[in-house]
Amino acid sequence: MYEKIKIRKTISDHKIIKTEFFNCNGDILKDEDFQNDILKLVTVYNYENNIILEERFNEEGKLVWRNEEIFDEVGNKIKEYNGLGEKLQKSFYLYDENKRLSSITILDSDERTIRTMIYEYVNGNEYEKHFNSTGVLESFTITKYNEKSQRVRIIHFENPTFNSLNNYQSENFQEYFKLMDVFNYDIKGKKKDIQLSIHFLKYDIVYEYDKFGNEKLCEESKFHEDFGKTHLTILRANYNEYNENNLLVKNSSFEIHTGWDEQDETHYEYSFNENGDIINKTTDTGFKKIIEKFEYNEHGKLVYHIENHNNSEFTKERFYDDYGNKILEIEKYDYEDEEKEENTTKYEIEYYK
Template identity: 40%
Template sequence: MSVKIKSRKTIKNAIVQRIEYYNTEGKIVRVEEYEEGIVESVAVYKYENQYSLMERFNSKGILCRREEKWYNENNEIEKEEFGFESYYYQYEADKRLLSMKKFDSENNIENSIEYRYVEDYEYRKFFNSSGILLSLYVTRYNDAKKPLRTIYFEIPHHDFIGADESEGYKEFFEMMKVFGFDIDGNKVDTKISMYFLVEETVFEYDQFGNTISEEMYHYDRESVEDKLVFRGGVYNYYNENNLLIKYHSFEIKTDWDDELCCLYDYVLDEKGVIIEKSTDSGFNKVIEKFNYNSEGTLISYVENRNEGEEIKEILYDDFGNKVSEIAESNFEGEYEKDIKEYQIEYY
């Protein structure tokens, strides 16, 4: 059964914090924010054909923020106005974004982003107000539209030369040639080098589409040798049920290393649904319990961190919406308890 929310009131420790109102289409039309039970701000939303407006008023009823959006026939945003700033968007026929331009209050362009798609590559160019290319983000995707590789270039704030194109970095130099042109295609005087390279990230997936590795590389700016160096990575391991059982991440820095390893364990019911999950990072251990009704809708969730140091319990109604949330903490002899209630009215 599909139901729509008419209003939702959030109450924390018996004091109203927020009230949201929705129309019959499920769109939010009014939000009231409270401080110590007193109205602090009110946001009003209006919707017309291919247009939406949000106006936020303070406790005195004075307008303090206004946001407008215009949409095309595909319901894609063509123009946004936030205060004194305006954003314009253009799309391809296949709905992919082509450009974004930001203008100030005097309708002068502040910056812009241009997108180009070539086979399985996406090129994202960031220009300043003068149309000079400041940075380039290149992403290669697999057939499932997941990133296989991302490369980020940025104009360096120094005059170092770095590696020559002949020293094994021809692919990067081919990509960096775009820094020799402005947004209108005019040539600019720019000496490209490997110092433009900020970061390269390589992704790997298993047969189910799960990310099993994410490795980051930087160009070594501190070495006399021109080389890419491994800076860190994230590695995921899964069991026969396609559930994550180990997460390992680390970052190599010049003066210290950062590492995190988490182990996961699960309890499943007869349908294969997770009813309990444990996470052990060595310094934190979290037990999560999930309870469902006969229709498979989550009706309660309990999180226990470090054997009672922090406990959170959430209850849901039959439609899957939160109705209460209790958070307790008992850390170093200091006990705290917060109770949130969600009063929901349906159409």
């Protein structure tokens, strides 16, 4: 059986747009990008001694970009070299005793520090600090997790580029000002005198999950000032509902903008075959309806999938081989008062024996 891809060609409108070459482990070795059947860019990959090397060459065969990643014996990245010449950047990664990332330092081609990121872990939560080239803290992110290691809250601060006349240090914002105290210290722990402001707070996101572990709630709050009143308000939210089969059946979202709001609600319906595979799916947003159909071979592998948008205004068909790899995609556009259009993309695949 030929299961592992050796070569894959992507052909659109009878022209090759990409050719990819893989080793027997599934790692990409080379990809070639074409424009009007003319080779424009070649990317070559090499995997050796815990090093991944990626090099790009233009149509003249000249090296135009290079990225080298070096890993330790457990697979953690420890060094990275990105770019060429004066644009070369060097990144160095350090880890704590628990193999968790503790810092990233980025240098330029002259070994000058561009940026430093510090990571700390307290009570299962992650604290990320970004310092600029002079050691001044520019941003600070706290990510809190539950007992299942799911993120439940992200609070992100940035040092603003302006000085606010109002810092709003009211009881409503005590938690944030306590956290923002880190901006009073540089990368060496030296105390600095910074006028803290609630404007440092860029967003506060909370998450909730259902019994399957699916995200059912994501609410993003921001500081808001309205006619002299200050408060946090939910400016963006996303809500998901899942059924007992662990399938998404409803999504609701909204965003608040200056002068206008946006609110969407999407419903999903499914039908199944005797093996429990989805054979029909309907997505209804109120202004767009997408009907999808799925077909499988005798081994339960997906061989055909079609999307039909708004009663054939747009359709997309996908055909797969016996190993689940896409071999043909056809897009058809039939919008009112517009000329019909059809795009076909083929994937020619050669497998390892």
